[in-house]
Amino acid sequence: MRLDLLGWTSGIEALIATAMLTTTSGAQPSTLFKRFEGDEARVRGVVSKIEAQHGSVLEHNRLDWLLEASECEVLDLLLRWRYFNVSRLGGDRWLLSANLRTVVEYIGEVEDNLSKMLMESIMLVAPTLHDCIRRQQV
Amino acid sequence: MRVEMLSNTSSEALRAALPDIEVSDSELLRHMSFTFAVESISRVCSHQLVRHRVASFSQQSQRYIPIRRLRERVVVPPTVDGEAEDGYFSTVEAASESYEALVASGVSREDARFVLPNATETSLLLTIDGASLLHFFGLRCCYRAQWEIRELADRMLWAVRRCEPSLFKGAGPYCYQLGHCPEGRFSCDRMQEVAEKYSKETRG
Numbered sequence: 001m002r003l004d005l006l007g008w009t010s011g012i013e014a015l016i017a018t019a020m021l022t023t024t025s026g027a028q029p030s031t032l033f034k035r036f037e038g039d040e041a042r043v044r045g046v047v048s049k050i051e052a053q054h055g056s057v058l059e060h061n062r063l064d065w066l067l068e069a070s071e072c073e074v075l076d077l078l079l080r081w082r083y084f085n086v087s088r089l090g091g092d093r094w095l096l097s098a099n100l101r102t103v104v105e106y107i108g109e110v111e112d113n114l115s116k117m118l119m120e121s122i123m124l125v126a127p128t129l130h131d132c133i134r135r136q137q138v
Numbered sequence: 139m140r141v142e143m144l145s146n147t148s149s150e151a152l153r154a155a156l157p158d159i160e161v162s163d164s165e166l167l168r169h170m171s172f173t174f175a176v177e178s179i180s181r182v183c184s185h186q187l188v189r190h191r192v193a194s195f196s197q198q199s200q201r202y203i204p205i206r207r208l209r210e211r212v213v214v215p216p217t218v219d220g221e222a223e224d225g226y227f228s229t230v231e232a233a234s235e236s237y238e239a240l241v242a243s244g245v246s247r248e249d250a251r252f253v254l255p256n257a258t259e260t261s262l263l264l265t266i267d268g269a270s271l272l273h274f275f276g277l278r279c280c281y282r283a284q285w286e287i288r289e290l291a292d293r294m295l296w297a298v299r300r301c302e303p304s305l306f307k308g309a310g311p312y313c314y315q316l317g318h319c320p321e322g323r324f325s326c327d328r329m330q331e332v333a334e335k336y337s338k339e340t341r342g
Contacts, residue, residue, distance in 0.1 A: 006155035009145050015173060015263075018144070019196035022263050026203040029196075029263045030142045030175035059194035060265040062147050062171035066156065085267075087165045095161065097169040099194070099265075 002068040003096070003117040008125045009061040011037060012100070016129065017046035019057035047128040058101035058129075063121055067096040077114070081106055100126065107133065139213075139286070140177040141293035144263075147171055149305055163305055167268030170302075174294055177261040180213035183286040184260050192270045197262035200251040204241070205258065208234035212257040213286065230255060271298065272309055279336070280311040281326040295336075310336030 009015065014036040022029045036043050050057070067074070070092055077084060083102040087095040103118050123130040147170045153161070176187070188195055205211060209230055218226045233255050240250035266274065271294070277283065278291035299306045313319040313329050314336045326332075 007147055007151045009147050009171060009173065011145050015145060019263050022196045022261070023199045024202040026198065028140075028175065028177045028261050030140070030144065030177060033144050033175065056194060057196060060173050060196065060263055061145075062169070062267070064147060064152055064169050085168055087161070087168065089156070089159050089161065093159070095156075095165075095169055099171070 001073055001113055001117075003114065003121075004066045005121045005124065006064045006066055006095075008063045008121075012061045012126050013043045013047050013128055015060045016050070016057055016100075016126070017043045019060050020046055020050065020054070044128045047126075048132060050129065050132055055101045055105070058104060059099045061099050061125075062097055063100070063103065063125065065096045065121070067094040068092055069094060100129065104129070104133065139179055139289060139293070140175075141290060141297060142175045142177075143172060143294075143297040143301065144175055145173045146298075146301060149302055164269065167272060167305060170268040170305075171265055172268065172271055172298055173263065173265040174297065175261070176264050176290065178213070178259045179261070179290060180257050180286060181254075181260055182256045182284075183213075183290060184262060185256075186284065186287045187262075187264070187290070190266070190270065190274055193264055193266040193274075195262050195264055198260050200254065200258075201246075201248040204247060205234075205237060205251070205254060208237065208254070208258065211259045212255065213259060214257070216285070226257075230257065268302075268305065272306075272315070275309045276312040276315055280313070280321070281328060281332065282321060282324060 011033075014033060017036045018029055018032045021027065021032050025032070036046075067086075074086055074094055078086060081102065083098060085097045089095055100122070103122065107115050107119055119130070119133070122133065149166055149170060152166060152169070184197060209227065212230050214223070214226065233253050236253045237250050240253065241247060275291055275295050278287050279295060280288070283291070295306065295309055299309070308315055311332055314332055319325040319329060
């Protein structure tokens with residue numbers, strides 16, 4: 001199995017921080033997002049406080065991968081994790097996508113090669129979240 | 139009401155990453171997502187919105203965020219004017235006074251909010267995949283949809299057309315997407331007018 005990250009929602013951690021504060025701060029989400037954009041320290045400060053039971057704030061994004069895997073491997077993944085989205089591109093090549101909530105939940109429950117590759121994707125698109133997972137906070 | 143698209147996955151970037159592979163628009167839409175800031179809509183509208191359960195929402199919480207100056211924080215339907223407006227606002231004032239009195243007497247905000255009207259404004263972050271967004275437009279841009287969520291759907295449509303004009307060129311109510319009205323005997327019989335409105339690339 002091979003996984004290549006093709007694309008993702010821009011400003012993922014700024015969106016996570018925006019979602020976290022939209023529910024509790026009273027500020028408008030567009031105002032929050034503009035405050036967070038380009039202010040990595042501020043974003044890191046908020047995202048590092050993320051808690052496991054509030055996984056919905058991880059849903060405001062999508063990651064897209066090129067997956068090389070057999071039919072059986074893809075079927076096994078979909079039967080166990082219905083929130084992954086898959087399109088066959090031909091042969092053993094698939095377009096795979098999911099949001100970070102799905103990815104984080106998979107990593108938390110499964111220890112396999114796919115889990116390691118997904119973790120590498122998180123390190124690239126959401127480094128603060130990656131640190132939280134490594135500290136087993138999420 | 140204020141609607142802004144904050145972020146999305148780009149079809150151009152995805153297609154560029156798959157140069158040798160043909161992916162149809164409808165297939166690609168399933169793998170794309172769009173995030174909007176939806177602000178100052180009524181709780182009536184947000185109740186309808188969250189019925190699109192495939193989307194993700196982070197909404198302002200009335201447990202944590204106190205409601206102040208309720209009179210300035212309500213949505214007023216356009217049909218409420220003249221004498222009706224007086225009655226409308228007297229009810230809002232009464233709800234506001236009850237809410238503040240309850241909070242002042244020690245009732246928690248999560249319980250005091252039970253007296254707040256459906257007109258109370260709320261704001262939220264909404265994320266939805268491209269295919270579900272197309273379905274949302276099909277239902278909610280329809281002239282039979284309630285006016286506030288129709289206005290919201292229109293604003294979201296114009297926002298996505300700015301960033302993905304090709305993918306959402308055919309987006310709009312189902313009569314515009316399909317070329318026929320699926321509402322049967324409830325049809326508004328205004329397909330021509332609808333087609334003219336949604337064939338414009340951006341809001342005119």
